Amino acid sequence: MTISLTSLMSVHRELDALFLYHQRALLHLDSALALTALQRYEDELLRHMKDEEDLLLPIYSQRSEYPAVGAPKLFIDEHEKMRAHIEVLKDATADLADADDIERSVLRILGHEAFYLRLSSHHDNREGTYLYPLLDAVLSADERLDLLDRVWQGSELRQTANI
Numbered sequence: 001m002t003i004s005l006t007s008l009m010s011v012h013r014e015l016d017a018l019f020l021y022h023q024r025a026l027l028h029l030d031s032a033l034a035l036t037a038l039q040r041y042e043d044e045l046l047r048h049m050k051d052e053e054d055l056l057l058p059i060y061s062q063r064s065e066y067p068a069v070g071a072p073k074l075f076i077d078e079h080e081k082m083r084a085h086i087e088v089l090k091d092a093t094a095d096l097a098d099a100d101d102i103e104r105s106v107l108r109i110l111g112h113e114a115f116y117l118r119l120s121s122h123h124d125n126r127e128g129t130y131l132y133p134l135l136d137a138v139l140s141a142d143e144r145l146d147l148l149d150r151v152w153q154g155s156e157l158r159q160t161a162n163i
Contacts, residue, residue, distance in 0.1 A: 003144045005056070005132040008151065011048050012124045018044060019120075022093075023113065026106050031096035038093055042086050049079045051151045052131070059147075060131055063138045070130030078123040085116040 022037035053076065061072040092109045099105040136144065 003141050003148065005135050005139075005144055005147065006128065007148065008132060009124070009128055011044075012127075015041060015045055015048065016120075019113075019117070023110070026093070026109060029096075029102055029106065031093060031102070034096070035090065035093045038086070038090055042090065045082070045086065049083075052127075053079065055147055055150055056131065056135060059139070060135050064134040066130055066134055070126065070134065074126065075123075075131060078119065078126070081119060082116070082123065085112070085119065089113060089116065 018037065018041040022034050022041055025031075025034035025037055057072050057075060060066065064070075066072070089109065089112060092105070092112065096102055096105055096109075135147075139147070
């Protein structure tokens with residue numbers, strides 16, 4: 001079996017599943033569960049971003065020959081935008097408990113989330129096209145295994161990874 005950093009795309013699928021769980025809670029007008037699910041999503045997302053920013057992107061920027069559309073700064077900028085959107089979504093979800101018209105508020109949140117999901121999907125595609133494959137190309141199998149071990153350390157999402 002080939003050890004590949006593209007196995008980290010499984011984290012993106014798990015994050016998508018957590019976000020969908022949050023959205024289903026919104027559809028059922030369960031604001032407490034929606035907020036709890038969104039917080040879990042944020043925790044896992046921030047952990048993943050930190051791993052990329054602290055472990056993967058420094059190596060990528062030093063050793064990879066990346067095109068302009070795969071520049072490390074783009075990944076960092078997208079992470080920052082995603083963090084900001086999640087804060088807005090958490091605030092809006094927390095405010096649902098006091099909403100006069102919860103259905104209207106949920107529809108507004110889902111509209112914001114549609115934009116966020118497009119940003120997230122675009123970011124995931126960039127990582128799957130540039131970050132992980134280009135790192136795979138410049139790292140030895142031992143280096144890839146070491147990085148994967150460090151990324152997966154303590155993660156609840158490892159159980160679904162294909163490594």
